[in-house]
Each structure stands twice: as structure tokens, then as C-alpha cells.
Amino acid sequence: MRRRRARRRAGAVRQVRWGRLTRRHTMMGRQIGGTVGLVLLTAFAAVGMVLSPDWVPASTMLFILLLGVFMLRFVGMALLCATVFGALAVLSGSGVRPVPPGVFMVVALGAVAGLVFVRSRSRLGLQGAASDLMLVDLRDRLVAHGRIPALPDGWRVDSVVRSANAEAFSGDFVVAARSQHGQMLEIVLVDVSGKGQEAGVRSLLLSGAFGGLLGAMPREAFLPAANNYLLDQNWPEGFATAIHIAVRLSTGEFWVSTAGHPPAVQLHAGSGRIQRLDTTGGPALGVVVAPLFAVHTGVLQHGDTVMLYTDGLIETPGADVELGIDRLMGAAERFVSTRSGGADAVLAGVRAGEGDDRGLILIHRD
Incomplete structure (x- = not known):
């Protein structure tokens, strides 16, 4: 034998x-x-x-x-x-x-x-000439890593990623997976340093690595493992911000952590309140050895939505970031709370400039 x-x-x-x-x-x-x-x-x-x-x-x-x-x-x-x-x-x-x-x-x-x-x-x-086909294949693989897995009835995820100046590659990317026999949905939204094609190669590498980590380990171990991976790469400007969320599909309970990333936002259907989730304190990935990442725990009730986004939607040269977050929350209230639009409508309503990559995810429980 x-x-x-x-x-x-x-x-x-x-x-x-x-x-x-x-x-x-x-x-x-x-x-x-x-x-x-x-x-x-x-x-x-x-x-x-x-x-x-x-x-x-x-x-x-x-x-x-x-x-x-x-x-x-x-x-x-x-x-x-x-x-x-x-x-x-x-x-x-x-x-x-x-x-x-x-x-x-x-x-x-x-x-x-x-x-x-x-x-x-x-x-x-x-x-x-075949190199053009290779670039198209790499771009398609990056998009494939961000596909949301099939979800049970009562759950919807709407995501959109736009590159700076409509370039082929974006420094923002999404990775999603279902773990624990399909009961847990995990999503990470990452913003790699740089813009557009400049960050495209690093986005492709990280999306593949993060896709292998996501769902293969306990949720609280993901961001530390991702941080160690970036440190091992030893890139001159190899940092990235990220927001990671894990949702238990049976109960709606969720855990969200950030690494140098803007905070998530929850829209409460029952009260109509829009809440900015406090996950501050975690540094960007690839900067500090053994960092600590704060975890916010919440529950998605029926009709609620959690919104994840990158800084391209809220940062404007010469303007306060807080004003950008308020503008984004206003667009979410106008379209998501009234169910008149999804991620594309919110992105258009924010009227963010084309000079930076933009990513937006809406996790909704019917």
C-alpha cells in the first residue's frame, strides 16, 4: 500500500x-x-x-x-x-x-x-497580451472573496465597494463566511493603505489570507491573527484598518470589533433610533504587536440594520470626520429606515468624492 x-x-x-x-x-x-x-x-x-x-x-x-x-x-x-x-x-x-x-x-x-x-x-x-486577462482574473477573484454566502430567510446583506476614480482595483474589500455549522455569519470590511490600483495587489493578498482565517477560528481571535499576518509581511506601509462583525443568525446577537476603523452604526426599527456603536481603542492592523481590540455586543431585532463602512464615505479634505459620520447616518435614515433604498442609494446620498475607495455593508434582519 x-x-x-x-x-x-x-x-x-x-x-x-x-x-x-x-x-x-x-x-x-x-x-x-x-x-x-x-x-x-x-x-x-x-x-x-x-x-x-x-x-x-x-x-x-x-x-x-x-x-x-x-x-x-x-x-x-x-x-x-x-x-x-x-x-x-x-x-x-x-x-x-x-x-x-x-x-x-x-x-x-x-x-x-x-x-x-x-x-x-x-x-x-x-x-x-494575456497579462490583461490575468489582471481581469485577479480582479474577479477579489470580487469573489467578497461574495456574501447564502443566508436563511429573514436575513439580508447588501454591500457595495467602489474604487477611487473608477479604477479596476480597490483598496477596500469584503470577506464573508458562515461558521459553526452555518449558524454564525462573519463579515470583515478592510481598508488597505493606499488607493485604487496602488493597493490592489495587497488587497488581493489580504483577502485570500483573511478568507482562510475567517470562520476557521473563534471570532475573538480573528483580528489578532490578521494583525500578526500583516506584521509578518513586513511591508513598508503595510497597515490596514478593519471592522469585523459576527452575527448569530438564530438569535440576532452580534459582536463587532474595529482595528483603526470607523465605528459601526445600528438602526433600531422599533424606536427609530440610530446608534453609533462604541468599539474605539483598537489600533490599525500591522502596526502594534499583540494589540487589544474592544468588542461591542448587541442584538439585531426584527427590522434592525447594522451598517459598516470605510473612511472614504466620511472623510472630506478640510472637514471634520464627525460631520461625515453624521451625514452618512442621515443618508442611512433617509433610505434604509424608510426601506426606499439599499447600499447603492446610501452611497449616492452621501455624495462622497471619487478620490478615495469607498465600501459600505448593510446587514438587515427582516
Whole structure:
């Protein structure tokens, strides 16, 4: 039995290695083929510039360089740029087809810009046109981590996350899970330092890590574990604020804690009161070793709502944060208490600027 398992493991390892080697050879073959194809296209364009200058102008070389930016890695792109410059230099130096200095300069600037772009993309591990698909996949994974699990009748969660200036990635993200055999709903709303695409990579990393921690440990251990994870990353500006809530779906009892994050707000349906929950005192994640996080305990009665949000909804340059919280509470009272709108309506009612990431979650018990 042990020998069979050992053979199976060895076979699986060989298959993985063979798969990696095959993919590597395939990618290398595509790069070689793409480079050769564009070099030949450059030669054909040079011949076309001589035989039919009206149909094949010197600016055709810019189009070839643009194709190289989409298709090639840095080495292939450098070879293509050298080929383009060589072709233009030969045509202009021989007098067969003089190239105006202005056109030569524009092509040179385009080549330099293309090389810089391909180089920066290579440093990020993104190669060729498929890198765009990779970015889309990463963004979709970040969104998938924030999907709210299916809830029993009588419970609704409405969430919205908007990135700064409508960028593809946001520094705010949501992670949710159900634990204790589905009886406990846990949600964490995180605001990573930085904005938009600048914080997108860290958001993706943290959302995956927090998704593994959430629901896998006691609720009171989540924020300390998340803090330790950020400290282990040793990022230069690797801090994040977070608010974590755990709701017992059978009774409506909830526990909420914050780490350098704005306080949660509870809307009481019975009295119509809007209460700011006191969870102050916990520092941001990734700053202090072994911090203490205060816990607020409450109960969601039928018709009540708990609202979580990030500072992008309440902070305005030159204005008091307290005024921003009051404005948000007013929008929640206008839309949520009257059941005339959800998270999108509250976000629009606050009229927060586009210069910061914004996240909002409404947990409602019918």
C-alpha cells in the first residue's frame, strides 16, 4: 500500500513538472514566433516604403512597435526596436527613402515608451497580451472573496465597494463566511493603505489570507491573527484598518470589533433610533504587536440594520470626520429606515468624492 502511494505521488510530481515544462516551452515558442513574425513584418514594411511610399509611410513602424508592446517580452521587444531603427537608418542613409527627422524622433519616442512599458510589466510578472486577462482574473477573484454566502430567510446583506476614480482595483474589500455549522455569519470590511490600483495587489493578498482565517477560528481571535499576518509581511506601509462583525443568525446577537476603523452604526426599527456603536481603542492592523481590540455586543431585532463602512464615505479634505459620520447616518435614515433604498442609494446620498475607495455593508434582519 505504501509503495503504491509512493508511486502515485512520484507520478503526480512528474506530471506537474512535465506540465510546467510544456507550458514554458509553449510560451517560449510563442515569443520566438511572435518576434520573428514582427521582424519579418518590419522588413516587408521597409520594402513597402520604397515601392509604394504613399501606401506604406514611415509611421507604419509605430504600428509594428504597438503590436510588439501587446505581444512580446522585453528581450523580443528590444530586438524589434533595434530592427525598426536599423531599417529606418538603412533607408535614410542610403538615400533610397529619406526619413524626416521629425518622423524618426516620433518613432524613437514610441520605441522608448514601449520598452519602458514592457519592462515595467515584466517586473510585475505580466507577459504579453494575456497579462490583461490575468489582471481581469485577479480582479474577479477579489470580487469573489467578497461574495456574501447564502443566508436563511429573514436575513439580508447588501454591500457595495467602489474604487477611487473608477479604477479596476480597490483598496477596500469584503470577506464573508458562515461558521459553526452555518449558524454564525462573519463579515470583515478592510481598508488597505493606499488607493485604487496602488493597493490592489495587497488587497488581493489580504483577502485570500483573511478568507482562510475567517470562520476557521473563534471570532475573538480573528483580528489578532490578521494583525500578526500583516506584521509578518513586513511591508513598508503595510497597515490596514478593519471592522469585523459576527452575527448569530438564530438569535440576532452580534459582536463587532474595529482595528483603526470607523465605528459601526445600528438602526433600531422599533424606536427609530440610530446608534453609533462604541468599539474605539483598537489600533490599525500591522502596526502594534499583540494589540487589544474592544468588542461591542448587541442584538439585531426584527427590522434592525447594522451598517459598516470605510473612511472614504466620511472623510472630506478640510472637514471634520464627525460631520461625515453624521451625514452618512442621515443618508442611512433617509433610505434604509424608510426601506426606499439599499447600499447603492446610501452611497449616492452621501455624495462622497471619487478620490478615495469607498465600501459600505448593510446587514438587515427582516
